[in-house]
Amino acid sequence: MIIKGLTVRFGAFTAVDDVTLEVPEGRIVGLVGESGSGKSTLARAVSGLVPYTGEIVDGDGVQMVFQDPYASLNPRMTVGASVAEGLRRPTPADVERLLGLVSLPPQLAARYPRELSGGMRQRVAIARALGASPRLLVADEITSALDVSVQGAVLNLVRGLRAELGLSMLFISHNLAVVRYVADEIAVMREGRVVEHGPTRQVVETPVHPYTRELLAAVPRLPAP
Numbered sequence: 001m002i003i004k005g006l007t008v009r010f011g012a013f014t015a016v017d018d019v020t021l022e023v024p025e026g027r028i029v030g031l032v033g034e035s036g037s038g039k040s041t042l043a044r045a046v047s048g049l050v051p052y053t054g055e056i057v058d059g060d061g062v063q064m065v066f067q068d069p070y071a072s073l074n075p076r077m078t079v080g081a082s083v084a085e086g087l088r089r090p091t092p093a094d095v096e097r098l099l100g101l102v103s104l105p106p107q108l109a110a111r112y113p114r115e116l117s118g119g120m121r122q123r124v125a126i127a128r129a130l131g132a133s134p135r136l137l138v139a140d141e142i143t144s145a146l147d148v149s150v151q152g153a154v155l156n157l158v159r160g161l162r163a164e165l166g167l168s169m170l171f172i173s174h175n176l177a178v179v180r181y182v183a184d185e186i187a188v189m190r191e192g193r194v195v196e197h198g199p200t201r202q203v204v205e206t207p208v209h210p211y212t213r214e215l216l217a218a219v220p221r222l223p224a225p
């Protein structure tokens with residue numbers, strides 16, 4: 001997918017300002033930036049949930065996973081029924097395969113969201129999105145609502161899916177440490193604009209924009225993934 005000169009305005013306020021960004025096939029592009037910088041608005045534009053001006057090339061087949069998996073799963077539907085929703089002709093075997101992709105046991109299909117932990121719910125939300133065979137997965141703060149102890153497991157799942165399925169992904173987080181761990185490339189957003197974009201290592205080791213340096217300074221040092 002290629003985003004070209006995308007702008008989103010809410011009245012007189014410009015939330016996303018002339019953003020150009022490519023998510024190449026099979027790559028994870030991490031989008032980082034402070035609260036209110038326009039990350040979710042860009043994601044919603046890409047998903048067709050908010051009107052924009054500009055151009056999106058190869059933008060069909062986008063599935064989105066949100067921050068709060070409880071809000072995005074129907075509490076009255078079993079896990080199996082939720083996962084089956086994205087499939088055209090769902091079979092129990094398909095549901096089992098999708099649950100397997102996110103490392104959940106098949107017995108979970110009969111359970112309800114309230115019976116699951118936050119991390120499990122987020123895995124179910126990811127499995128449901130994968131069922132639609134998306135060309136691009138947009139993940140907006142998918143670990144932010146999770147307990148720190150399960151965040152790592154969900155991030156490892158994302159990395160595994162990228163390796164296994166060659167998934168293309170726009171991975172959004174305000175947390176640079178999280179983005180750095182999963183992304184091949186990092187785009188830094190500030191006040192509606194992408195101020196820096198490059199391979200993860202380059203952005204982390206030789207940041208060009210002062211704002212990126214500020215973000216990096218706020219992150220505790222991590223071992224290279």
Ligand SMILES: Nc1ncnc2c1ncn2[C@@H]1O[C@H](COP(=O)(O)OP(=O)(O)OP(=O)(O)O)[C@@H](O)[C@H]1O
Nearest residue numbers: 010013015033034035036037038039040041042174
């Ligand atoms: N529907 C809307 N109407 C008016 N303003 C909006 C709307 N949605 C978002 N905004 C504004 O657009 C700006 C960007 O919001 P957005 O949710 O995209 O930020 P974000 O980078 O995702 O922040 P966070 O890290 O807190 O999730 C904010 O100033 C927000 O108040």
Ligand SMILES: [Mg+2]
Nearest residue numbers: 039040041141
């Ligand atoms: Mg947001």
